[in-house]
Amino acid sequence: MSDTDDSAVTAWSEAEPGDDVARGTGVALWKQIAERIEADIVEGRLAPGMRLPTEMELAERFGVNRHTLRRALAMLTERRLIEATPGRGTFVKEPPIRYPIGPRTRFSEIVAREGRAPSGRLIGSRIEPASAEIAEALHLPMGADVLRVDLLREADGVPITIASHWYDAERCRDLDLLLAATGSVTRALETLGLGDYRRLETRITARPADEEERRRLSLPAGRVVMVVESINGDAQRRPIQYTRARFCSDRVQLIVKN
Missing domain, CATH: 3.40.1410.10 (Chorismate lyase-like)
Structure with missing residues (x-):
């Protein structure tokens, strides 16, 4: 991943905590997080091959605990939008x-x-x-x-x-x-x-x-x-x-x- 990609992910991850989720709407927080990340992938703010921030950083960014965050990541993995590689981190999937x-x-x-x-x-x-x-x-x-x-x-x-x-x-x-x-x-x-x-x-x-x-x-x-x-x-x-x-x-x- 290039320095430019690192900068893009840093900027993306430094949004105000909790900005992308709304409590009390009846929509589970983990689902809102998954939908937000999916939208950012589809719209190009998170490009193929970009490494996502760590679970701890993502949980802090969305203002949730790590269990909630992991449910969102699991959904994105099932949809084959992201992929975790041991020892390297979690990345936006690249085209085959x-x-x-x-x-x-x-x-x-x-x-x-x-x-x-x-x-x-x-x-x-x-x-x-x-x-x-x-x-x-x-x-x-x-x-x-x-x-x-x-x-x-x-x-x-x-x-x-x-x-x-x-x-x-x-x-x-x-x-x-x-x-x-x-x-x-x-x-x-x-x-x-x-x-x-x-x-x-x-x-x-x-x-x-x-x-x-x-x-x-x-x-x-x-x-x-x-x-x-x-x-x-x-x-x-x-x-x-x-x-x-x-x-x-x-x-x-x-x-x-x-």
């Missing part, structure tokens, strides 16, 4: 990232084109035997050694997707170390001479997020993830990567390019 899926699909490039800052971190990696599904996708014998790499990808610090990637362990030896060093799947594969990989197949489904996905993606209970399973191949269309990515359904708009 337009995420085109085509022959050459790169997370960092897509997010950067949207004017957001891409980042990611390695959650873990290990060698494991290929399941029937992974063996078929990578054209390997079932049980062959595959390298599994799990990543969390973010835009402006907001988690967008958890992705599990599988590679032929022999062909992509030390790719996890290269990925940890470069922070980029593409650069790691380039080091191995496989940087110009292309999408061969994509399958998209949806399901409720499981406990780990809710924790990693900072999702409330009941939220849905879009599961994008894909196979990428080298210049000779030989499969080199099988991926199962779980996207936060309201943070991206998947676009299939023909």
Whole structure:
């Protein structure tokens, strides 16, 4: 968030306490607060991506206790107008990232084109035997050694997707170390001479997020993830990567390019 955005939120939060709510009207205070914040979002006084003041500051601004304030924030969260991210605060939700899926699909490039800052971190990696599904996708014998790499990808610090990637362990030896060093799947594969990989197949489904996905993606209970399973191949269309990515359904708009 820029200094300008900080100044705007400061000015917004410094209204006289209680100015935006009216007692004795028969309309619950928490509902009045939610409606006031929603109006400020819709009318642009609170712009997408702005961080809201803390609960304590908001409660003081509206002249209510924190329990009342939390009911208002819960309503705005349910309406998907704001979103809390642990360790960062509560933000006005930004429009979903337009995420085109085509022959050459790169997370960092897509997010950067949207004017957001891409980042990611390695959650873990290990060698494991290929399941029937992974063996078929990578054209390997079932049980062959595959390298599994799990990543969390973010835009402006907001988690967008958890992705599990599988590679032929022999062909992509030390790719996890290269990925940890470069922070980029593409650069790691380039080091191995496989940087110009292309999408061969994509399958998209949806399901409720499981406990780990809710924790990693900072999702409330009941939220849905879009599961994008894909196979990428080298210049000779030989499969080199099988991926199962779980996207936060309201943070991206998947676009299939023909």
